[in-house]
Amino acid sequence: MSAQQNDPSFANVWQELRWRGLVHVSTDEAELEELLAGDPVTYYCGFDPTAPSLHLGNLVQLLLMRRLQLAGHKPLALVGGSTGLVGDPRPTAERTMNTKETVAEWVGYLQGQVQRFLSFDGPNGARMVNNLDWTAPMSAIDFLREVGKHYRVGTMIKKDIVATRLNSDEGISYAEFSYQVLQGMDFLELFRSYGCVLQTGGSDQWGNLTSGTELIRKAEGKSVHAIGTPLVTNSDGTKFGKSEGNAIWLDAAMTSPYAMFQFWLNTADTDVIDRLKVFTFRTRAEIEALEQSTAERPHLREAQRTLAYDVTSLIHGIDATEKVIAASAALFGQGELGQLDEPTLTAATAELPAVTLPAGTPTIVELLTASGLSASNSAARRTVSEGGAYVNNVKVTDPEAAIGAEALLHGRYALVRRGKRTLAMVEVEPA
Template sequence: MATNFFDDLEGRGLVHSASEGARDHFAAGPVTGYIGFDPTASSLHVGNLLQIMALARLQRAGHRPLALVGGGTGMIGDPSGKTRERQLLTRAQVEENVEGIRGELGRFLDFSGENAAQLVDNHDWLAGLGLIEFLREVGKHFTVNYMLAKESVARRLEQEEGISVTEFGYMLLQAYDFGVLADRYGCTLQMGGSDQWGNITAGMELIRRTRGRSAHGIVQPLITTSSGAKFGKSESGTVWLSPERTSPFRFYQFWLNTDDRDVEHYLKAFTFLPLNEIRQILGEHAANPAARTGQRRLAVEVTQLVHGAEGLERAERATGVLFGSRPAQELGAAELLDVFADVPSTEVVRSRLEGEGLQVVELLAEAGVASSKGEARRLIAGGGIYLNGERLTGHEQRVRMENAIDGEVLLLRKGKKDSYVVRLIR
């Protein structure tokens, strides 16, 4: 049985704080540990990935992971790390989000075998919990002074809006969760981001006071970027784990665009690569930064982890089309529009491509690739115009429906970088 989980986290720079004795706790035998995920959306995002990886690392080290989906606490919202009150979700919204998250967590954890992972929902025990019972079993063990001293609460009190009683009580609900998991599953460890330290230590305190035994907590540093930008955001917004919300291509590009200064940290945090292999990759990267060896390996590893081999292949194929090394016909119309969502586009009536088709110089002028038909002729003569990735060789060519990808899209390119999309409409 492997017991080096804590050492592995520490070696990767992923231990921000840990309870006293946490390291030795793993040497005593298999540990059951949990992390909670509140269902604020129907998909998790890359900001959650570090915690998902922590559960997977725990399982790979021979311990037992519990993934808690907050179907109950999600009705309230965690104030940790937030400067203002969350908007409350309806029960129907929470249930829909819980189901989406369940499916995603199943891609990272093994729910069979000796140390099988287990997925739990705190709605199962919070929904029937009465107020009087809660105040007697939990509330009496915490003073208001104790709760006010927690960073998540103190920060909110500095804001003009303050904190509602609803969110103020979130810490106690999370502490209660830890107690329930300790009783039902023998759970002795809770993990999370560093902003969860106050909530986690509250749970440890509750277990000590009410069960007379110790529990442990480990929190990981919050991921930041060297540029100061918020991690997990791209120009298109939040980077989700769901392929329906963020395509494998855009997910791959997010990691490929990692700043050189962040490559080492991200390889350690978001991959299962051994540290000695990471050092080798970083050595190659340092020798030739322009080759972006570190970013390429990072993008491959994380995309395959989240989207599987098929998703990675789609992302690499789309990237090849984006940079002109693969023909556009390798993608369907929907993928092509996703890849080239940010380039100039124009609409052309489909019937103009039927029969004899449309003169290519006319299409180039209409699409803005050339300022006039004359310029279009000169660009073609110079070998600088491509249709669906293939160089045009004559200005007399005509574009027909058979050239359209899925009968919907044409991709034009001028030179190496300037791409244009033509959408066919009825």
């Protein structure tokens, strides 16, 4: 995996952010470039605890924060203990409000995840902040007098997400309508307390980002900045970071390292170079070489393998990534299945056909038919006699062979293979 450093071939970090495609919309570009090329500045990005884990969309922001930190700037990582109680408006319908206890628990989870991607040491070490600390003590009257007076309803209803909801059958509640005010107040608070002059976020949050820049202009008479990253989509127009409708989470318990690796490995040739720019610290020269490899030798999938290795290592560590690679090889007889720990084994085989058998000592024929790899006992016997039956990568040549507990992985699992690539997982219940 490439070291975490910015590419010295660029004149400054702004030029690198532009090349990586991380700037979709921003405040004044010339001012931003000058600001980020100068003395260290404080910036922030917010993450709302609307789930117990961050996902790949959040990873874009975390890596942008890290690139700015590597350029010498100081990050504030905000996990929204108060904004998470409301939730930013979705395009289609009102969010379901979670309990205060749930949100507080999720704040802790997200803070732990954010800490893995930033450095909290040194002169520009990151600081963790929670907006509940300044919103909870504020009364509704103070909120309206000190913050609400700076907002104009006419401007608020023109924000894209609000306008979309106002024109829908669902409408929008006052709570979600007020979200942009809460986020604007966050920027104002961080400006006053830490001298924060830049906020980053997804371009779909642009209305909320500019809520803060406008509030600071009105309340303090100062000019601050915002960067909106593009929403990452696949070349076919589908939403990035979704796998059959399920988000790809940064929590290993919600998306296993094996599933994470496979997600990146399956990136289309048309998307992989853009993904390398956004999600890895590979240099421009390295990425251009991988682009050439993709064009000339696409069957090698060198760019996809690099992407999968780098991002999975970044999220879950090199050790977990090496286990994933070993598991992928072992499934097809190119490694030692017995060396895989149980979580890696079950994650690697999660998408295979699976069946559970009662305690006992099944024969190879029973394993082939129970798993669906053979349609009948006679077909299973034929597979065995032709040398095409394997249990845990060991060829079985006797159709009457019984598979005892000693031959099972972790005392219960049989990876059954017919031929070179047709697999199924059989779990035999312990006696």
